[in-house]
Amino acid sequence: MPKKRFAIRRNKLLREIKKSGADALLVSGIKNVTYLTGFSGDSSYLILGPKLAVIISDSRYTTQIEEECNGIDVLIRKRDQPMLESVSEVTKKAKLKKLGFESHLTSYRQWEQLQSEIKHLELVGIEGSVESLRKIKDAHEIQQTREAVYQAEKGFALLKASLHSEMTELQAAHELEHAMRKFGGEKAAFDPIVAVGPRAALPHARPTHQTIGSSDFILIDWGSQTSEGYKSDLTRDLTTGKILPKLEKIYKVVLKAQLQAIKAIRPGAICSAVDASARSVIEKAGYGKYFGHGLGHGIGLDIHEETRLSAVSHEVLKPGMIITVEPGIYLPGWGGVRIEDDVLVTRDGHEVLSSVPKQFEESVIR
């Protein structure tokens, strides 16, 4: 099995660890462990330094780690042996003096315990070093995201074909997850939003027992997750009854904003500028105060990753980033429109990974 990509990622991280002055990093975030080793289980830590790479796990995962993590040492804890005791064991054996820990993922309590368990070494908080690497997707991750988009799109097409007015928001959400699984999805990337009419004004509406046919339009925000954990995240709006002129007007503003923002995506672009390129369209149309959230976010092993398209982010886009672009207009009591696609930053611009039709005419279903 070509597991070279994990070694490459670990080598990149080692450079960051070296810069921090630590002898090794205790990686406790499970998504970070997965990213660096390929291990797909839970409840496991990785200690990584120039001369050591050890996964600390328990007997439930012995076989799985053997299968998934070539070339990494494993310490299987005994039943009832605390994790931090095993961490101490590894650091002593490796004669470490300064151990980095993920300060944003380690609880204050764990830090206290670590301090008292590991009196022989100095602890240094390191924030977000693995997450920084995770921002730039490698070829395999891009392929995985394409697959997650494919699963989401096929599932959506199947749901669309089976929608009827008596179906509830909840039933539609459940059918959608079931449909994505038919195309290889492991599960929904997050609980899908299916929001009828006025409920679409709530950007995070939970599906209810309201029926699809009880209003003239619905908003659906959904994504799929591959077996390796990579995610897609899309939003479309469908008209299910009369075509309201107000809806058409708002829809076209949001679509124009989204297309303009996508056009602005290229290496070197500043996140706040991309956000502004969508926001300016919505502001000019007079709906500025009804677009209350950021324009988009990174996706990958997590559904919300670090790169944020927002007014306060001065981050610079780089090739390999995959971000959502999702402007919206929400009118309390009336409803909302959001259009969301997943976009890869390429060497010379961008590639929109998703291709669900989004011209207003195409959103009409009967």
Place this chain on the structure above:
Amino acid sequence: MPKKRFAIRRNKLLREIKKSGADALLVSGIKNVTYLTGFSGDSSYLILGPKLAVIISDSRYTTQIEEECNGIDVLIRKRDQPMLESVSEVTKKAKLKKLGFESHLTSYRQWEQLQSEIKHLELVGIEGSVESLRKIKDAHEIQQTREAVYQAEKGFALLKASLHSEMTELQAAHELEHAMRKFGGEKAAFDPIVAVGPRAALPHARPTHQTIGSSDFILIDWGSQTSEGYKSDLTRDLTTGKILPKLEKIYKVVLKAQLQAIKAIRPGAICSAVDASARSVIEKAGYGKYFGHGLGHGIGLDIHEETRLSAVSHEVLKPGMIITVEPGIYLPGWGGVRIEDDVLVTRDGHEVLSSVPKQFEESVIR
């Protein structure tokens, strides 16, 4: 709406806060916020003291909090305003001097930020105070758990009726979640385990593309989650081919162990003693070293809650606790058997909440 139960829970917590010497507690664990307020969203904190109860959230949840959280003040953060800045605002306005924080749920980095943001007050780490209350379920929570068990059982019956030898582990797992939703389940309480033959030797096996008919038995570990977030957790083993004498023998040992442990459950019983009552049966049969995990755990808003039936837990059972009882025997390369039910500790003993047949003969499917 009768939301009195949330006020009762908050009052109980206030007594604990008072004991700790803090003026108020910053509740940052979202399940704990849900437990104390009824709020079902995300990304929100609660500050609770004798004279204040404030939820800090953002504009996505304005309407939802109004609907769900009677009698609690709300602070909606402005777009891009950091959470901890709002926390600081509330503590200043309330003239707090000593603020408790959930040290097991607050990251070291958040604690650092809190320290620098809130220089006017002293921080005191408080561990697990809400989780301690959550161990004892009130009448509403018991009702919710019954519902979660009902959804799991009905879903399992439907899956059992549709199992066939060409179905894969993955398909069966997906069908099971879909089936539980037909009976009102919001989703699976956790990713179901469907493990064929030798794969059943892995206590946390992930479903694969292997077909149900490729071995003589399968292990299924599943549960449902209600719309309010309460969970069930069950395991059954089904024979799909020839009834192997070895399987029958092991099954009967595990069943005997489970029934003996359930019998030991009553108020006042020590967790380690309940664990021992199952473990002794398995040890006597010569399989002691093949039962590598604890006997059970609390369930509720989380799938693994604090009360642990394990050899090292000296906790005493109390009425209102709901725990799983799940002994198992796992023979590497051959397969495994586990039987799991959800048990309520009552005033004078226990009640098994789940009722899926588990006599060996009844588990046969064709």
